[in-house]
Amino acid sequence: MELHDVWFVLIAVLWTGYFFLEGFDFGVGVLTKLLARDRKERRVLINTIGPVWDGNEVWLLSAAGATFAAFPDWYATLFSGFYLPLLVILISLIVRGVSFEYRHKRPEEQWQRNWENAIFWTSLIPAFLWGVVFGNIVRGVKIDAQKEYVGNVLDLVNVYSILGGLVTLALFTFHGTVFVALKTVGDIRTRARALALRVGLLTALLALGFLGWTQAMRGDAASLAALVVAVVSLVAAIGAIRAGREGWSFAFSGVTIVAAVAMLFLTLFPNVMPSSLDDAWSLTVVNASSTPYTLKIMTWCAGIATPVVLLYQGWTYWVFRKRIGTQHIADAH
Template identity: 50%
Template sequence: MELQTLWFILITVLFTGFFFLEGFDFGVGILLPFMSREDIERRTIINTIGPFWDGNEVWLITAGGAMFAAFPEWYATLFSGFYLALLLMLVAMIFRGVAFEFRSKHSDPRWRSFWDWSIFAGSAIPALLWGVALANFIRGIPIDAEMNYAGGFFNLLNPYALACGLTSLSIFTLHGAVFLTLKTTDALQEKAVKTAKLAWVPAVLLSFIFMVYTNYETDLYSHLGINPGIIPIFSVIALVSVIFLLQKNAAGWAFAMTGIAIAFSTITIFMGLYPRVLVSSLDPAWNLTIYNASSSEYTLGIMSIVALLFVPLVLVYQGWSYWVFRQRVSTGGKLEY
């Protein structure tokens, strides 16, 4: 296997892991102001993701670092063209992290309400903008012959990208609601189940609309060589099954299905790109690919050795942390936030 292909696969895995893991804590943050008006329940909701949210964000940092090292031209074009969107996303995520730490520093209800809504905004904005970004990856953006982005911020906010953004927002919200059914007890768990059932409807409808829209706006399905696309169909099947699993009180399986839907959707997008990494809407000859955007073979070889040594250690450590904090969180337990 070519080293460029190996690193493209690794970056796909990193983004898939990020969306799967960060997806549920984005969803929990989005639901926080709506699940309850009682502070003890809101603190319980935050505690379900308290041990995980910062570790989940490491996947994004690692994906960005891998992109910078393996495909510097991809990184440069992406971060220049998507600068304002990525800056907004970064500020939202920083503010969200601050909110987790600051809301418990004062007991004033207005203080806590402000930080609760900050957590909501810091979760909803990235959940929306990541969908916008991925849609533009496959639809195409104005890239010139010098690999420079030749458009503006509002080129990114086209109807197709916004449809994808709303889809990712709805799926992450559902993912978070199902996660809460696994991590809470008693009345809060009942609220989580009801919320998950409500969130399922827009998630499925928007996913279907986005799949149809993709057929007309991109070459994703034809580029895959699969029509209409087996993997995205499996993603929708997994998403549809969630409501039936919730009816059977099989929350663990429901969470697995929302995770599969997110993972398969991400994999579909990257498969549809390969060997491209960014599509030029100006001229297909100006597409960025794993070949014209990559580092040297020597650099990729060194990086492969480092990744082989350290990636398994990171996976083991994060798996261990989830195992340690696997218990449900109740309103009667110790609350940190």
């Protein structure tokens, strides 16, 4: 396997880690409106991800940085062609981070409510737009012979990409609902289980349509295997949450995300951005990659740094593993 193939796989792993981890905290942000009944319950939900949400976003920075270094033409075409949706995602993530930090700075109810509203919208919007972005990458966009995107933002609005956005929004919300059931006690936990069943069924319908469409459009035997794993895992996650096994349900919903992202990258390879104008103009792991020497240096750096980051982040989750409930939240004053 050539180094450019290795880095395609590593970038796929980084995106998978990002969607697995950031997926559930996007879902928790959406649940601040769908599940929480009052201010104290919203604080419980926010506290379930309070210690980890910023660490989860590191995976996005790593994925973007690795793409920039390993496949500069992919990075340039992606971030220029998808400038508007990626800018909206970036602004949402900035506002979201500020919302977590500023929500508790003043005691006024209106102040905190405004920041809580911001958490909801800045969780929902990226959760939807990431599906739109990756849906268009898999479908193919207007790339010319100079490796430049020659379409416009309206070209990114199509049935397939919108369905992809609905799938990521539903899947992340389901993942977040299961996480809340896993991390809370009392009435919130009970209601999270019930909501997870409803969201899970909707997610299954949307995911089956989107992944089936993807398989029919660009799939092969490997992507079909990933599709089967994704569907079976999602059904298992729904069954586990129905049985009250939140840990197993969270694991299975995570496997669903891993398998779904793997399927998208399997349908891409060896392309990184297919051209809808001419297959010969598509960006591939060969014509979009950096020099072998650059990839070699990156491989050594990643081999040293990645285990340290994984150990540290795993330790963070272990430290904050306890369940919480409204009884653990001090009354507002």
